[in-house]
Amino acid sequence: MSTEDSGLVKIALVSCGSEYAGVQPEFEAAASKVNAKFVYPEIDIASIDTIGRDFGLEVASGDLRLMMARAKAVVEGTTSVDGVFITTCFRCAEGAIVRNEVRRYIHKHSKIPVISYSFTESTSAATLLTRLEALTTIARHRHLLAREVQTGLTAGIDSGSTTTKAVVMRDNKIIGKGWVPTTKVLESAEEAYSLALKEAGVSREEVQALGTTGYGRFLVGNHLKAQLIQEEITVNSKGAVYLANKQKGPATVIDIGGMDNKAISVEDGIPGMFTMGGICAGASGRFFEMISKRLGIDITELGALAVKGIHENVSMNSYCIVFGTQSLVNSLAKGATPEDVAAAACYSVVEQIYEQQLQEVDVKEPLILVGGSSLIAGVPKALGQLLKIDVLVPENSHMIGAVGAALLASGFVEG
């Protein structure tokens, strides 16, 4: 959310089951936090009987047909909304089919931002907050997101769960960087920011605008009086296409962070569909840290090792950070080379991302891989092998959030 005042955003809630799963109040709570309001598009009741045919998807459940009819009302403009939130029960196959197709349909036929999610009775407002924040930002700040060039002297801080990154930029160039492990959110931010300022040779007072993102964005942003406090979906999309110089047209951004991953489908630098995974540590930077430790190497050496290995030589029984690591250790005991083990670890992570996250995102080239794990050379290699496409890792790919924040913050530079 930007610190500049922002109006109420109308989000069409296209859902099945949320009222009966006990999560509706959580949805409402998350929406009100980002100053959004859910609306329920008006539909023509007669269209319900034929919507299956019109849409080409015939399903038995009335509420799912209602979802299609509501999506149609949004696309045809009978109900005017700023965004759409599509959601159905987790583990419902019928619901998942409709959710995906409705999402594609809206994406294809309109410019309205859409997010989709499947819930259980335990889904909380906190889980939904980042998603809704991204959705409302896209709705509110298309003009801000249209920025392609960094101007003036700005800084960005990405307060992540594992590391904190800071950059200082001047006239479209990175002039200072700081990268430290996150211990205490504010102290780490101060440290990373100081490093970046020192390298850039400027003082805090000279910085014209500051943007913050990541888990600690609110705390850090409020402490440092940032002009922009923004979730990472929006910032990373922008940062990725900026660093990869692919600002126009479609792109897919995959961000493998320390604790969670994001897969974002981007069009002209604006995020469209996206998924966030934060359920399993086995698909995160944490997994690489553990493997590095077992191999007795520094995490920075893991990538080079993995590139030399062949993942097929090691059999992994699980993606789990505990059992998967055990498989790798067993392989070592059976005589597998550290190279093969490193390669298998990289493959395990990307395979899990592929199976759990990329299914909901249309993967369009270029595929831009960012986040700390993108520096482990085995990861882009494994991802390329799996998807059969070239994977782009831009320079400073681990600084993606900080760069994106500094770039967007320059929208607040006067003059």
Place this chain on the structure above:
Amino acid sequence: MSFLAKVFIYPVNSLILADLVERFGHKPLTIMNQVREKVTNISLDSPPINITPEDPKIGLRYAAIEVPAGVRGRMALIGPLIEETEAAIIVENPPTNFGCVGCNRTNELMKYLVRSKGVPVLEVKYPEFDEEAHDFVNKIATFLESLPKEKPEEDEKAKEKEPAEKEDKK
């Protein structure tokens, strides 16, 4: 008003079925009464229908954990009705419905549970034109008239006691 049999109706919110059951002197078991209990419970604040994450857990009584939360939450409303059911009227191919009966998986489950209870069940087609409506009403009237007219008094008393006991347990 004293009612004879407790009749489960499907769709659970049908005006026509609820009305006919009551008209012929029985008690319709409807979702509306369940919803009322929820929405007028002032100790809860979980709009719109006061279903909280606890309800899908109550629904575990009727469906396993792998069944979606929305189905289990709906079953938390409908399941208790099925437990009370003494007879049932199930309408085939009713018009498209939303809300608590907007999930076909829940509908399949509730109909199955009712049918497997071993109580008298009337299955009728939803009328599409006037003549069918006559047949529809006649079948329902005949079915309702065939249901036991009176219950042994003791049985009634025992039934009345039951809910009170249940609440005590809570």
Place this chain on the structure above:
Amino acid sequence: MAETKKEEITKYIVISSDKVLPSDASMKIYESEFPVTVKETCFGLIVTGAKEDVQAVVEKIRQLDKNHIFVKDRGFPAGDQRRCRASRGGGPRPGFHFLREEVKMLPAIGAALDELEAKECVKEKCKEKSKLKISDLEKVIEEELAR
């Protein structure tokens, strides 16, 4: 358990009658002096109040044209914020569509009830006329046993 509010109920009265208009019915309720809240809708009335009052009012209204006035319970009280179209942000409440479909069928259901009632009358008359004599009953029993 001592909550008096628990006994508040709401009923939907759907009027599909040539003789009675929703406005007639609501006038009737106002005249009746029962302490209930009445809301007129496009289909009929929503009545909220104490259980006994609502039941009495509903019965009174139903008798105005009993085969063409239909009643069901409603979960939410009349005009409840949580279900109100305006505060919900457009789009009718979930039960609305189905009710609309059922309302279309009510004239036929009403006609069927009229017919059923007419038949019942004939049946009852027949019964009166043909009370079995003991001797006839014996005959019937013998016949049945012989089968």
